[in-house]
Amino acid sequence: MLETFIKGIRITEEELKEELHKNATITTHKKGDFIIKNNQYIKVLKIVLEGKVRVYQENEDREILIYYLNTMETCTLSLSACFEDCKSTVNAIAEEDCTIILNIPVRFVRDWNFKYKSWNRFTINIFRQSYLYLIDQYSNLAFQPLKDRLFDYLVSKAHGGVVKKSHQELAKELGTTREVISRLLKTLEKNKKIHLGQKQIEIV
Amino acid sequence: MLETFIKGIRITEEELKEELHKNATITTHKKGDFIIKNNQYIKVLKIVLEGKVRVYQENEDREILIYYLNTMETCTLSLSACFEDCKSTVNAIAEEDCTIILNIPVRFVRDWNFKYKSWNRFTINIFRQSYLYLIDQYSNLAFQPLKDRLFDYLVSKAHGGVVKKSHQELAKELGTTREVISRLLKTLEKNKKIHLGQKQIEIV
DNA sequence: AGAAAGTTGTGACTTTTGTCACAACAGTCA
């Protein structure tokens, strides 16, 4: 059931479904656990069944988000690593308590890619979407002032007009420091764009 | 001959070689020609046989490099577009006079991906390399001050310790303005890191 | 309740980057 829909790609082949069942193992991680650390070898494909994982790059005291993995999302970098042995250049940390990960050995991912049409489409689609998304982020980072990137980010992350994140978390996601975020948020509040609460930001 | 080595992937299947010959058309472009414009539909896979193409994003008066296509390199974004109809979000311009492009219709690219193992490996590899490269650029952009990005860029582009580019070109590649580049280059010269000449920078 | 940890606000300051204006020089071409 779970593996029949991944990122909008339906797994149709019965044989592939069986292979998935046979080879996948499921692990659980607590909030704050590292799923992968920078410079560590990646050996399995990771798909988040439930929970939330933050994949980011770090630099001394700062961090920047590459992507979040939410329920039923696949880690593009682990998929990428399946095709050539390599070390991770990012960190991944469980952001929510009950995270469950499905591990599929590298050689299967590679073989399935040519054996099953739906898996092939799945692979390509993950790469395509991730690449286009990253280019977009890249040019935003290059051209948009932080205050705009912050506001856009808040809008994109809002549930019912509300974002439940601390300033520190936002700083880590946007690649800056806490003080800078606090200041920009205050300015946005003065301009009636948002309303600030404790660990909560309401978009007006 | 040409199509047997693309990005380190050897095309082995005789049938695929034949298909390439049969379906590819070769076009030439003059320096300064737009190969693709932002918001335009991409309909064919583009591989640069000779010359140099700059693929970039623009924003009002500034630009930032996504990648260069040199001899025998494949445009990742056109490859990506083969798998789903979409408009380009970037521009591509011929940077050198004699550019020749090989056009392969979308449906072939898609079909070959499942039909020929070497083509499949080729596709995946392009995506993998491009994605990893972009993540690296992304975190540099986020964390490295421009003066470091500039110096690193010069080192990476130097041939025999020399970079033949104007300050304006460097600005367009690094996503900033000409004056800023001029100033930073002067500082690098003062610090004995480089030596400045007319449209030429020598790395010490 | 009280300590500890996490969160937010903010002033003062520095560094980095962007903008504008203008001058000087080099290379090209009629």
Added chain:
DNA sequence: TGACTGTTGTGACAAAAGTCACAACTTTCT
């Protein structure tokens, strides 16, 4: 040769972002 275009240098200033220091408030845990 002289106009034109492209290239480089630079001062003055403005805006954006980062740093440091410290205070106050909230939440959590015991």
